[in-house]
Amino acid sequence: DSGVTQTPKHLITATGQRVTLRCSPRSGDLSVYWYQQSLDQGLQFLIQYYNGEERAKGNILERFSAQQFPDLHSELNLSSLELGDSALYFCASSVDARSVGTQYFGPGTRLLVL
Amino acid sequence: AQKVTQAQTEISVVEKEDVTLDCVYETRDTTYYLFWYKQPPSGELVFLIRRNSFDEQNEISGRYSWNFQKSTSSFNFTITASQVVDSAVYFCALSEISNFGNEKLTFGTGTRLTIIP
Numbered sequence: 493d494s495g496v497t498q499t500p501k502h503l504i505t506a507t508g509q510r511v512t513l514r515c516s517p518r519s520g521d522l523s524v525y526w527y528q529q530s531l532d533q534g535l536q537f538l539i540q541y542y543n544g545e546e547r548a549k550g551n552i553l554e555r556f557s558a559q560q561f562p563d564l565h566s567e568l569n570l571s572s573l574e575l576g577d578s579a580l581y582f583c584a585s586s587v588d589a590r591s592v593g594t595q596y597f598g599p600g601t602r603l604l605v606l
Numbered sequence: 607a608q609k610v611t612q613a614q615t616e617i618s619v620v621e622k623e624d625v626t627l628d629c630v631y632e633t634r635d636t637t638y639y640l641f642w643y644k645q646p647p648s649g650e651l652v653f654l655i656r657r658n659s660f661d662e663q664n665e666i667s668g669r670y671s672w673n674f675q676k677s678t679s680s681f682n683f684t685i686t687a688s689q690v691v692d693s694a695v696y697f698c699a700l701s702e703i704s705n706f707g708n709e710k711l712t713f714g715t716g717t718r719l720t721i722i723p
Contacts, residue, residue, distance in 0.1 A: 494650070494652075494653070525710065525711075527711075534713060534715050534716070535697065535711075535713040535716075536713075537710035537711060537712070540710060548710055550710055580649060582651060584651075584711075594641070594653055594656050595641075595653075595711060596653055597643070597650065597651035597652075597653070598650075599649065599650045600649055600650060600651075602649070
């Protein structure tokens with residue numbers, strides 16, 4: 493158990509819908525990262541937050557957005573869902589953004605868009 | 607741009623055999639970190655090791671060992687006396703240093719390891 497929690501574990505929805513994925517980092521970790529794992533794209537970095545502020549962006553679609561709240565939990569919002577958004581979404585956390593800490597991953601949310 | 611290559615897509619070995627998973631990386635930075643993660647069939651990503659670019663010492667942890675060679679930009683992972691529980695997808699990853707610290711991991715495509723009982 494990495495200490496990172498993600499909810500829900502599984503999500504089934506329809507095209508055009510909007511979903512929210514939630515992540516709670518390990519106790520004491522200020523940095524949260526979101527990754528997408530799909531069959532065709534592999535594991536890809538989406539976005540990073542540090543203590544409530546966006547720090548880095550990867551290949552995140554405009555239909556996707558994220559935020560980190562004062563209690564440090566983070567949410568990833570996916571809207572206007574398409575079939576191709578079906579993937580495993582991981583959240584990871586590390587101690588802070590100034591030292592290269594190890595990123596510990598949550599169990600992931602498996603999203604299926606029908 | 608940074609890149610990680612895991613040329614071995616799938617490997618199968620008989621239990622108790624040794625197996626080496628290859629990882630080759632590309633980066634322009636002189637300071638960077640390398641990682642290995644394990645993804646068992648249950649799907650989670652489990653951290654195995656982190657190595658910084660200034661530490662080329664090989665590391666051993668039980669049946670696992672890692673060989674980091676800057677001259678060939680490789681960070682290979684060996685499992686000795688493999689066990690069925692080692693069956694998983696293994697990912698090598700690279701993190702570059704920025705002004706903000708650890709920004710993102712660039713992952714290889716993974717190697718699916720199957721240990722045959």
